[in-house]
Amino acid sequence: MDLPLYKRPIFWVLILFIFISTLVIYIYKPSTFQNISSKFAGKPRPGSCLILEEKYCKNFKLIPNPNDPKGILAVFKIPEGSNLFAPIGGFYSSTPTFFFKDTESNKDRTYPGAAIAVGRESNSKSITAIYGFVFFSQAQKFSSSAIKKGDIISEISDKPIDYFGSYNLVFAITKQNFRNGKIEFLSDNNKLKEILKTR
Secondary structure (H helix, E strand, O other), X not given: XXXXXXXXXXXXXXXXXXXXXXXXXXXXXHHHHHHHHHXXXXXXXXXXXXXXXXXXXXXXEEEEEOOEEEEEEEEEOOOOOEXXXXXXXXXXXXXXXXXXXXXXXXEEEEEOEEEEEEEOOOOOOOEEEEEEEEOOEEEEOOOOOEEOOOOEEEEEOOOOOXXXXXXXXXXXXXXEEEEOOXXXXXXXXXXXHHHOOOO
């Protein structure tokens, strides 16, 4: 009489092999483990960097912000169709225009993207921070004015932000203060590094 599958030694050897293989991958190749697990998870999820899936969280470089001598930007080169997630809740805009001065022509070069303004209300006086994303959209995913942390903003095109070379996503965080009746914008380098887990 044949034994049931679960009573056969080969069944338990196979189960033990799968368990040990998974454990080894998890310990020695966590990024591979994340990639494999995300394929079985179904819905895309933000990784440790909050704005992209875990498998793309390390695909960035910190560079000086050409619009702020004391500021930095994070530039990414990621595959076409990658999801961009909201790292924070706030007031969402899919139509900002980002300007960078071309030193050769002395003209502004403009790019599309998205922005999340953080504050009690959407008016300029109550905004305390702006999370800016410069990219060309392949598929816009979000259209409301209020966004929650973890919502998918868009799918990113592979078209580069050529001002920065071959990178197709630029991420910056700006603090907004009122001083002497005027709005003051300052790069929030500490918050950017905190989100990208670089310190």
